Amino acid sequence: MTKDTPFEIFLVAPPGLESLLCAEALEQGFADATITPGGVTLTGGWPEVWRANLTLRGASRVLARIGAIRVMHLAQLDKRARKFPWADILRPDIPIRVDVTCKASRIYHAGAATQRIETALRESLGATIAPDAPLRLMARIEDDLCTFSLDTSGEPLHKRGHKEAVGKAPMRETLASLFLRQCGYTGTESVVDPMCGSGTFVIEAAEIAKGLFPGRSRAFAFEQFASFDPDLWQQMRTANTPRHTDSRYYGSDRDTGAIRMSTANAERASVSDIANFRHNAVSDLIRPEGPPGLVMVNPPYGTRIGEKKLLFAVYGALGKTLLERFRGWRVGMVTTDLGLAKASALPFSTPLAPVSHGGLRIHLLQTDTLR
Template sequence: MSDDPFDIFVVATPGLEAPLAAELRALGWEPETQPGGLTIRGTWRDVWRANLMLRGATRILARIGSFRALHLAQLDKRARKFPWAQVLRPDLPVRVEATCRASRIYHAGAARQRIERALREELGAEITSDAAMVVKVRIEDDLVTISLDTTGESLHKRGHKEAVAKAPMRETMAAMFLREMGYDGSQPVLDPMCGSGTFVIEAAEMAAGMAPGRSRRFAFEQLASFERAEWDGMRKAVKPQLPAPRFFGSDRDAGAVRMSIANAERAGVAGCIRFEQCQIGDLERPDCPPGIVVVNPPYGARIGNKGPLYGLHAAMGEMFRDRFRGWRIGIVTSDAGLAKATGLAWQAPGPIVAHGGLKIRLWQTGPL
């Protein structure tokens, strides 16, 4: 395995680049923000560690090389000379995705075919449309950049969450919203509409120092550059410690509570989270120091008529003011009117974040 550094592109959820950059810096990298994510320099070990440890990234792309090509014949020639065998195995199928922008080679389909032919004839790899290994080719300003998707399934799929609620919050987004609220693992966290438990499970894992990718497999395990013993050592070097039980999830739906408990058990954090079935109006302040309340309430796009939601948000705001003095409140919503209906003293809302076709934002208060 080569120790020569290369560019590693960390794909971000649009709108959550800043907390992901902070997470990368906390893990020792120096990220550079670019459209769609952040770039770091590193080796294959950094690729493995990024997949294993990053909570806010969507996927990790290894930029394995680039060359200039002004026409298809030149692309064909240079693709055939590319050192594919250093990273790809000939015995495993490959899928190629290509994009062209502001280049003399403008036909992405034709470009893809040239790369596929080089892989088939020079490496001996089979090309299939459903291959787990994806080669991404971007041609921009006549520069051909070749990347490998080292992740496989999106990183929000931690590998231990089987049950999900309607309109679930992705784990990657939940972790970054917690980070935006200043969560560092030491504060109590409560979600009074916990759904499948994502916010409190992420918070408990962060406090425990768990590796988010500990329970799953990755595409990079199929690369020629992969070293199993070193990877196993990297995973075993992460030594989590369960925190005190200071995480609280509740939901009016008994099925959601059962789902959350099952997900927390699979994640290994059930011992430090208390889940209960509870209407939000009956919520009691936990017996612990003030911390963070974070909630992803219904915001109309999911359930149709918004009228009752204004009353729900007003009652929720009143309950927080009455019972949660000293706590900080965070609400994720697509509707500024619903946030304002709480009557809480909001700070400037966070950036717009794309979530399932909706544009949502985090609204947060200072300590009540």
């Protein structure tokens, strides 16, 4: 397999948000991106894998489906796994771990299949197998076909690399970007988050406005593959020139610690010139100067932070402030509790299906332009 040999690439998406990730992939020039359960499928070579990790905001991981072998029994898996061209892709000096799943196949024992593949890697490549290895090979045996995939991302892609300070129950950056997209945000309007926490929505929106690559500050698993080209990768990374924008991004929170965190995170993300954070309660929220934009808020749910019964007044104060001072703006709200959202009295349209996040099922609620 050469650097440019095409293969299937799978972009992992939060369940239910596949269409939003597909739209982003198409915008980023992945022309054959197609929605599939759990994510988006496209084809390309290793440069497309690198570019997907670097530029896509909504993907949780990028998997490279590097090949498949037909296997009817364990002895056949042992023989054919040894003949697989591992050295084209993997380095013997980088430890790897193997995860196997079996479904509707004559090979049904995942543990035994794992042992055969690990042995093949040790004896044909000289690889070290370790449960905490930085690289992960996944084998899915379904209908007697064993498909090999590599996790090319390493750490989940919501870990952008420049957000060090995190508060309670943070919103993942990947999910925040998809919710912003769902609310119609394209990077050309201001965004306000009156309960900003560590600043995820504000920073993500500001990065989109400046055209900054989400993966610019971090390392990826694919950098340790035999197929990696460091010179081409450096060209990709340095091709990112920030855009000028007249839009501004505002976060506020009643917690002074949250404002310190969000301000520091914005500095590291290189958006502090257009992102501003201030300490105030929602009832003291001031509408920014300039044209209307989007209010994007992830209030506390009561599930993990504080007592739920105390939050009805908070949601009510938020809704009252927005209805009185943010005429012409749209609102997006993330919550686990539709009853709390109703307490805001904001004119939300029918909620979308809930999305799983950190063990919770959260809803994105949206309004049209407030009148």
